Structures are given as C-alpha cells and as structure tokens.
C-alpha cells in the first residue's frame with residue numbers, strides 16, 4: 001500500500017519512501033539519519049521541562065489523557081495478566097518518558113517498578129526529581145535510561161507493559177520495526193505494548209520543526225504487521241481539543257490474542273468474553 005503525505009509547510013510526497021529518502025537519504029546513509037535524530041533531540045532540549053512543555057503548550061489536556069489511559073490500562077491488566085495470579089510483581093517501561101508525566105500520574109500506581117527511557121537529559125533529571133516523592137517502597141521508579149529508542153534494547157523478560165506515547169513519531173520506519181522486534185523479547189508472557197499516538201487523517205504529516213512524523217491508522221497497522229505484533233485492542237482518546245490530531249491507543253501482543261466470543265449468561269448479557 002502506497003502511503004502519501006505532506007510536511008508542515010504543505011509540501012506533498014507521493015510515498016513515505018520518498019519522504020524518508022529526502023529526510024534521511026538512502027538506506028545505509030548513517031550521517032543523514034544521525035542528523036535527523038540529533039535534530040529531534042535538539043528540538044526537545046529547547047523545551048521547558050514541564051507538563052506544558054512536553055505537551056506542546058497543551059498542559060491542560062493532561063487530566064483527560066491520563067483518565068483515558070487509565071480506563072484502557074485497567075481493562076487490559078484485568079484481561080491479560082489475569083493468569084499470572086495475585087501478588088504478582090508488575091514492571092513497566094515508559095518510553096520517551098519526558099519529565100515522567102505518565103509514570104507519575106498513572107504507571108506508578110499500577111506497577112511495582114517503572115523504568116523510564118528518555119534521550120533528553122534535562123527531562124530525565126526532571127523526571128527523577130518529580131518521582132522522588134511519588135509512589136512508595138513497593139511502587140517506585142527504578143531505572144532512568146538516558147538513551148533514544150532506536151539505540152535501546154530492554155532487559156529480556158522484564159516488562160509486563162511497555163508504554164510508548166507521543167514519541168514513536170521520531171523513529172524512522174526501519175527503526176520503528178527493529179525497536180519493537182528487539183523489545184518483544186523483553187515482555188513477560190501475557191505482557192503487552194501500549195502505543196498511544198496522534199493520528200494523521202491520511203498517510204502522514206512530517207513536522208519539519210521537531211523532526212517527527214504523525215502516521216495515520218493504516219500506516220501504524222502496516223508497521224505493526226511488519227513487527228509481527230497482534231492488535232489486541234484499540235480505543236480512541238476522547239475529550240481532547242478539536243484543533244489537535246485525533247489520538248488512538250493500541251494494545252499489542254506478541255502472542256496470538258485469545259479468541260473473543262459473545263456469550264449470554266444470567267449476569268452478563270452481551271459483554272465480550274475472553275476464552276482462556
């Protein structure tokens with residue numbers, strides 16, 4: 001499937017390949033690609049280490065975002081990790097964590113340990129500070145990795161959830177696929193990726209300022225297929241301002257998702273049931 005797109009200055013591209021060739025050169029041209037990543041990080045280095053900063057001046061959407069994420073996460077934890085049993089020790093990885101906004105407001109409440117990955121040192125320092133007084137002895141931020149996703153290989157079998165929000169647009173298609181392929185082995189059985197990202201209406205939109213691309217839903221699905229990931233569930237984020245991109249949450253698994261069939265029982269009518 002050919003994916004066409006535009007950049008933030010209105011220039012049109014006939015395909016994603018054409019755009020990537022212009023932005024990062026031919027396959028194997030590491031200098032151009034390194035520059036693309038450097039420019040992305042430089043952009044964020046110039047941004048204030050605050051909720052408003054990492055949300056591009058839309059700090060007020062934090063609450064709606066966290067509430068939407070929590071509803072999605074809660075259901076998934078109940079469904080996917082149900083077989084692991086009680087008293088399990090849950091671990092998450094917060095990718096492109098910025099100042100630790102998602103960890104502090106959400107992940108630390110559900111996971112015993114959260115690791116953060118963020119390439120911008122000033123953001124990660126702020127995250128360390130923000131999280132110093134958050135959580136408890138049994139719910140805490142453990143590791144702070146100051147590396148970009150394209151260079152990161154998580155520890156094998158460590159994570160129940162790998163959370164990727166508002167950062168995967170910085171990765172080229174090839175690095176997107178190789179990151180998820182490396183990270184697959186880092187999920188525990190029953191674990192899953194949650195990808196929460198802006199959606200372009202069609203194709204993609206290249207942002208010339210922060211050096212990222214906003215992909216459309218079919219573009220994401222094409223890449224997830226290339227990663228060999230299964231789409232377990234998706235949900236649209238509600239309640240964000242009209243002028244922003246639509247936002248979608250994807251839960252992805254390494255194993256084939258269990259079949260969902262509809263049963264009628266005395267207590268539940270039409271709710272989908274997971275066959276275990």
Ligand SMILES: C[S@@+](CC[C@H](N)C(=O)[O-])C[C@H]1O[C@@H](n2cnc3c(N)ncnc32)[C@H](O)[C@@H]1O
Pocket residue numbers: 037040041044054055056095096097098099100101102117118119120123147148149150165166167170171
């Ligand atoms: C829009 S902010 C979102 C931060 C955080 N996920 C949140 O929702 O609060 C984008 C983040 O992606 C990070 N980022 C930029 N390039 C990256 C890369 N190559 N790998 C991982 N993260 C990157 C930025 O430094 C920044 O913290």
